[in-house]
Amino acid sequence: MSSYFSVDIADDFPDLVSDQLTSFPLEYLNSIAIPGLPLHELRVKVGVVDMLMCNLNQTLGLCKGTRMKVTRCLDQYIECEVIAGQFKGTKYFIPRVELCQTETRLPFKFCRKQMPLQDCxxxxxxxxxxxxxxxxxxxxxxxxxxxxxxxxxxxxxxxxA
Structure with a gap:
């Protein structure tokens, strides 16, 4: 099992970066769990089926909701194979992408850079x-x-049946 940790940012906060870190420590940002965003610690195991959480490239079949089996865990990427649909059997490298959520009760725009996968x-x-x-x-x-x-x-x- 491999673990991947996110980079979390409190964006559009009016104060200086040093004030941001004081107001919102990394432990707090890492603990935020918002529906539609991957968790801070993404645990991935080869052979497990995961679902893509955002559109990466629709022409290649990398759409939100695509189910893929993890084939390899690398340092910066996760290699996955599509298991259903038109692109079944195609392998892709899933990188970390920045996903931002503004529709929350948080007083700032929350951004998380992480592989957009969740267990399925x-x-x-x-x-x-x-x-x-x-x-x-x-x-x-x-x-x-x-x-x-x-x-x-x-x-x-x-x-x-």
Missing amino acids: YAMTINKAQQSLENVALFLPKRVFTNGQFYVAVSRVTSPR
């Missing part, structure tokens, strides 16, 4: 906006509406 053990029906070879449905005790069932089943390429 399971996904919601809405995230699975591509055709899948196999799908497993978790049907809790609460009512599962026909609309949700249709969307889940319509993503499968074969009706085998």
Whole structure:
């Protein structure tokens, strides 16, 4: 297992950089967890399926939500292989990219430079906006509406049980 640590910045803060560090220590910035941004410490293991968290290159199939299997962990990059869709089997190097989040309750623009990946053990029906070879449905005790069932089943390429 490899760990990758982010570089976090409190951007658009009106004071000097030294005042920023006093007001927002690195430990505080590193502890911030915002939906849509990768964690400060990204733990990656070869063979695990991860999902891309942002669009890197849409023409090459590197779109938000693309599922990829980690094939190699390098110092500055993670090598991944796309596991579904038109680009299945294609390998890419995923670099660190700067992702900023302004729609938060923080008094500053928060930017994190990290590999835009997150573990993808399971996904919601809405995230699975591509055709899948196999799908497993978790049907809790609460009512599962026909609309949700249709969307889940319509993503499968074969009706085998």
